[in-house]
Amino acid sequence: MLQEKTFITFNRMIAQNIYLMGFRSKKMALLSKPGQFLMIHLVGTQMDPLLARPFSVHSIKDNDILVILYKTVGKGTSLLSLSKEGDTISIIGPLGNGFPLPGKNQIPLLVAGGMGIAPLFFLSQLLINIKKYELKMFLGFSTSQEIVLFNELTSLGLDLSIATNDGSYGKKGLVTDILDQYLEKKSSIKPMIYACGPVDMLKEVSLRAISLNLTCYVSLESQMACGLGLCQGCAIKANNTTNKPYYYVCQDGPIFLAEMIDWGSL
């Protein structure tokens, strides 16, 4: 865990309300693993918004630039989107546990909904570089305009299946629909799933994985004040078969095995 004031090296819109931003930090880049996150604060004396905001590490560029992919949804992300190359920001990271890598005989399958692509991109880079898998990724977006990183993912060599809610690209429907089709068709294969996206999607994916007895890791979000294990704010209800009542997303996660979570509470 490091804290650094550093400079933004780029910040550009890649789709409606979606931005890629990079900042230099060799040390943090070296330490970061897929699935980990950063707490990001625009440096300044203003106290509104007050808290830093959590973002997954989306990729590492040139060994020393950390990249995040983010969507403007409120005050903090809107301000972030206005910052420019050379502006100072304060980052703490890498935080959280990160994705466990697949075992020898496990076949990974990536499932992303919307901005869920953010941490899975980094994971897929790693999986392809290290293990040379035939990596399959299911992507769901609400509409074709929100499809980001298509070329990047394709050129990594991923096999993409895309669904859009409005049918403007790929299969009309949810990402779980195309996942279902695949799992039914290839019921002989027992892949392990890595999923990130809106909580409703993660719930659906997890319930499927649990019922099919597949290993499934999900990247969860919750309201965070600190990201550092100080506030106990980021609680998420544990499945009642465990003896911890709550997990803390920033410390115990953000990556969880599907069966660890009490999905009924979400």
Add this chain to the structure above:
Amino acid sequence: MLQEKTFITFNRMIAQNIYLMGFRSKKMALLSKPGQFLMIHLVGTQMDPLLARPFSVHSIKDNDILVILYKTVGKGTSLLSLSKEGDTISIIGPLGNGFPLPGKNQIPLLVAGGMGIAPLFFLSQLLINIKKYELKMFLGFSTSQEIVLFNELTSLGLDLSIATNDGSYGKKGLVTDILDQYLEKKSSIKPMIYACGPVDMLKEVSLRAISLNLTCYVSLESQMACGLGLCQGCAIKANNTTNKPYYYVCQDGPIFLAEMIDWGSL
């Protein structure tokens, strides 16, 4: 009184921590008189700093650009200094009473301390344009690096006398020292004084003017929440010969006759 969202046309540093900023508003430019002020708010959703900040109209450019001269002293002015051409700001104005112009036989004399030059520049432009006076101005700065607008004032045709606290330019001492010298030497002339600057300086100038029985207008500041007569925040103690206990700087001022003020309370 108008409220407008408009664009910054320029914002540049002209000395250490001192900036000139212009924004377009034909209507407000048309209405503004020397001595009046504007309430300026950077448009945004952030609520820290919360309130708009008051600034005197420093000049009008090309008939439609309002110019302010400001010094960065805290949060609001520091933020203001970061804004750039094209940024949106919200202004309300013109506010306050403005300087009454000299009567037929009155000879105006301008006395500025530091940023007190801000409204007096506009006044001197007007006085020179309308009445073609031989206009004398006394300026006090803490040091030569803070001297601003020297060329502009000279080319307007003003006769400048400058004092600096550290003697790095002109006479070493306070602006009241050079004013005293002048008033003593030319004791036959009964000028009317327009003064703006730090409150201690205004107090000194006022006490002299009162004792010499000279008409003296001062531009006063006080903590303002609204600038519009709504909050009763900008109170300043009236001289007890009047029946109002307090004046309100935003409504009754910011320009006051020296004898209206209870200088002992300041």
Add this chain to the structure above:
Amino acid sequence: MPKTPNLSVEIGGLILKNPVITASGTFGYGNELNQLINLSSLGAIIVKGLSLEPMPGNPPPRIVETPCGILNSIGLANVGIKAFIKEKLPALHKIKTPIIANIYGHSMSEYAKITKIIEDTEKIAALEVNISCPNVEKGGMAFGTDSYTAAKVTEHVKKNTTKPVIVKLTPNVTDITSIAVAVESAGAQALSVTNTILGMAVDVPTRKPKLANIIGGLSGPAIKPLALYLVYKVANRVKIPVIGLGGIMNYEDALEFLIVGATAIQIGTATFVNPKTAIEVVDGLHNYCLRKKIHTINQITGSLKEYGESNEKS
């Protein structure tokens, strides 16, 4: 074609065309913004707190900005009820918005006397009784921190008027509901929740208080969470309408207060930041109702859902 939503609300028999009221002490004597906004679009205007005799107010500095808020120690500076009626009120005669007088007395009998004067003043539509000002030595908040005296003040006012009586509560108490209930029993027809929170600030270089009065009242967005909580608590306890205020900056903040139980809301400090806030909140509520197909704004009041509840309905 969508029906124009009905924004009108009733406060103690007084019908307001919309629930947006300007808060006392933040809207001068009512006419100052005449050049900037259409005063007739407001639900009601509450003028600066008025006392029987003129009050000079506290020495300056009276205002200091704090994080997301301001501290004020105006000290109820006002021209007095008589000068208000004679010199300020006439300017408001053409305005088609109810004018509400916020009143303050140093004693029970002063409250009664001001009330009598207002009773005879047609243009004043209702009274808001300030028993919660933190910035005056005698009376002021003291009346509002005790159920018994709060009820007594209310009675003194009620006895002397046929106009609707709103009582404005202070947040600086252990249990606001007991005071709310006492004031309701004493005949108040509505409650304004809340006045400012006590606070102070120090100028480090000089080690002096930033306010000459040392202590002031905190208002603005900083206090919104507390104000919202107090409105929620009070509205769940009394039957009379609650007018919510404290840090409302836009129509969404206003909706938060309505949802937790307010019948109407007031805009205070926000008017300093943007004098058009109240008007923008009226428009915002109108458009929200249109968008959400809400026919009357009363449907929003007290519509807070349980956390676990499904949100299909909204």
Add this chain to the structure above:
Amino acid sequence: MPKTPNLSVEIGGLILKNPVITASGTFGYGNELNQLINLSSLGAIIVKGLSLEPMPGNPPPRIVETPCGILNSIGLANVGIKAFIKEKLPALHKIKTPIIANIYGHSMSEYAKITKIIEDTEKIAALEVNISCPNVEKGGMAFGTDSYTAAKVTEHVKKNTTKPVIVKLTPNVTDITSIAVAVESAGAQALSVTNTILGMAVDVPTRKPKLANIIGGLSGPAIKPLALYLVYKVANRVKIPVIGLGGIMNYEDALEFLIVGATAIQIGTATFVNPKTAIEVVDGLHNYCLRKKIHTINQITGSLKEYGESNEKS
């Protein structure tokens, strides 16, 4: 050469090397920031509120940001005093900073029981008694809003320990000084002022409270003016040291609290914003004293000047 200023302060017999303490609930179990800051530079560390048995805390969401502040409804989630001593405390053994346990009981006897356990735990230097948590149903704030029960809790704790006892007060009362005096008389050796203010927030699109618990405690810069006022009032009333907290973001804020009468200060929410805040405040105070030629930080405590007073001395 300027003399190194003496920043040390005494709290009920406990000497702290500087007046900067991390606030309960905002610094985990003390060791979480071990990789980022030198914990031994702190004046003291107050750990998360501990109860006799583990407490799960409230359902999420437990945190929401508000203007210049945050609302939390953690609900005293903690591993319990025994697990703390066994599992968390060992990591702090090498740290040369006093560890203070913040304790919370559902009943008088629970407070007594936790105290006894702590009495036998050498590494815990002092106790901060939380009688002011707004986020638990039983006890919590209720103990702190009444002078009698506040004093009783204090007595129960005092009877069972020889370690310094600090009592943490709630701001949600009409008159904090009466509670402060009662607690002082009951034997408290210091007071922490203040815990969080009650508050809530509503999510307009769903009309649900933003906290699952509906109500939470407000902290951060938004509450600084109130906290400062309360410290000023309490410090002028009691003889024991007051530890000031509420919205301190930097050393200048810390100085404001010292100036109005605090002997030490705590850093809470600011640690979330910047985990190095406490360390930066220590450095800031050190440099301020150097710059101003202040030999011991105690000289600053209670040095507030009158408004009209000349400021030549500073």
